Amino acid sequence: MVSHSPIQKSASEIPEEIAGLRMTRQRQEIYRLLIEHRDHPTANEVFMRAKDQLPNISLATVYNCLEALVQHGIIRQVNFERESSRYCPNLREHGHFHDAMTGVIHDVDFKPGVNLSDVLDLPPGAVIEDIEITLRGKLIAS
Amino acid sequence: MVSHSPIQKSASEIPEEIAGLRMTRQRQEIYRLLIEHRDHPTANEVFMRAKDQLPNISLATVYNCLEALVQHGIIRQVNFERESSRYCPNLREHGHFHDAMTGVIHDVDFKPGVNLSDVLDLPPGAVIEDIEITLRGKLIAS
DNA sequence: CCGATATCAAGAATTATTCTAATTATCGTT
DNA sequence: AACGATAATTAGAATAATTCTTGATATCGG
Incomplete structure (x- = not known):
């Protein structure tokens, strides 16, 4: 029962590809969410927020997407002491x-x-x- | 079969108390080791080195001692990304x-x-x- | 020396993160 | 539009660093 619709960017204005990274529905949503409230959430916070739009998303996917975005220089990973990593779209x-x-x-x-x-x-x-x-x-x- | 000898500082010149922290044999050895080779070891590296002098020391004790030393401002804990913490006696x-x-x-x-x-x-x-x-x-x- | 308190040791528990394997989606080609 | 190849997603297991728990030991003050 998962959506089969292609990548949709209309509402969010996020393009289908950024810095060579295909912006799938999940990556798009995660990126949008980071841009919209820039409060340096942890992966788990991102996960909880993303579920509003993508109820089937998994935490592993959130980690995958965040890593892909970090690897492509689209967002930054921020660490405080030994706490959970946080993510920041400010480049x-x-x-x-x-x-x-x-x-x-x-x-x-x-x-x-x-x-x-x-x-x-x-x-x-x-x-x-x-x-x-x-x-x-x-x-x-x- | 654990040593019952009191704190010995003669060889190492480390006092019995630093910054209000009682320098037990284990804390002393760990501190000495950090001062002697200042290469920012991880807790596990400290553990392996400490075993030369204190074969019965446990990893939990190494963590306890490092934390006590950090809490009392005697050493610093250093983090790189999400790697193991490292420890540094440079204040x-x-x-x-x-x-x-x-x-x-x-x-x-x-x-x-x-x-x-x-x-x-x-x-x-x-x-x-x-x-x-x-x-x-x-x-x-x- | 004695009881109170702090420290230590061993192993279990926790937690963030990564890995694995199976499913699903997308892309380029017909 | 269907096809195979490739990439992404998912759920849950695995990992690794660290912390916690509990009982044993050591130290301190009297």
């Missing part, structure tokens, strides 16, 4: 601030013109392929 | 560069005088309690 180079009180995660941009090698004492010859900056703290009412 | 505020070719992890210091808020666009009112900066890349012979 700008940025870090994350994790509010320990509320659990809310804020994207943190670099100030314009900042160059990593001005800030960090990198080993000579280091070619950076990926950066992960995560901050944990409190947000004080100011 | 300076620093990041890590993970050489994807060799797997070697290099400590990366901040350049002197750098202030995080000059570099990052932090949310207003953010009070940072912990920073984790991890870089992944290659080391090119220069």
Whole structure:
């Protein structure tokens, strides 16, 4: 009793292919959902949300889709300590601030013109392929 | 058949208490080992090394000790993506560069005088309690 | 030395994630 | 539109790191 309809993009405006990745119904829905509420959900949170639109989706598929999207550079995987991975459609180079009180995660941009090698004492010859900056703290009412 | 001898520190020069944490034989050995080769071992690597001196030590104890040391700010726990946690006795505020070719992890210091808020666009009112900066890349012979 | 408390050890339990195998969908070709 | 090839999805089993549980040991203060 699974839908046999072809990929539908009309409502969501998500194309049939992104960065060489075929956007199946499931990938589309997961991507749409990440874009629509950008609150850095875990795979399991994505799974629960996706079930509204795709009641038959499985958690394995959510993991598969998230991995495919990450591999193709369409979304980013974010890790905090040893917690479940979270997923983020913001492709700008940025870090994350994790509010320990509320659990809310804020994207943190670099100030314009900042160059990593001005800030960090990198080993000579280091070619950076990926950066992960995560901050944990409190947000004080100011 | 477990040793009943009291804490011995003579050889290692590690005091009986650090930062309010009682340095038992196991904690002492684990700490010594981290200081002696600073290669960011995993809990399991620490376990294997610790067995040379403490053949009866258990993996659970290694985890307990590492956690106690981390909780008391004596060592730091370092995470790369979803890999096993690694442990590091370097308490300076620093990041890590993970050489994807060799797997070697290099400590990366901040350049002197750098202030995080000059570099990052932090949310207003953010009070940072912990920073984790991890870089992944290659080391090119220069 | 004695009881109270902390630590340790062994193995079971947990949890996020990955793997496996079978089904289903899609694509390019007729 | 049907066909075979390939890719994606599903459900559930398997894995791996870590945490928990419970009983034994060790240490501390008196």
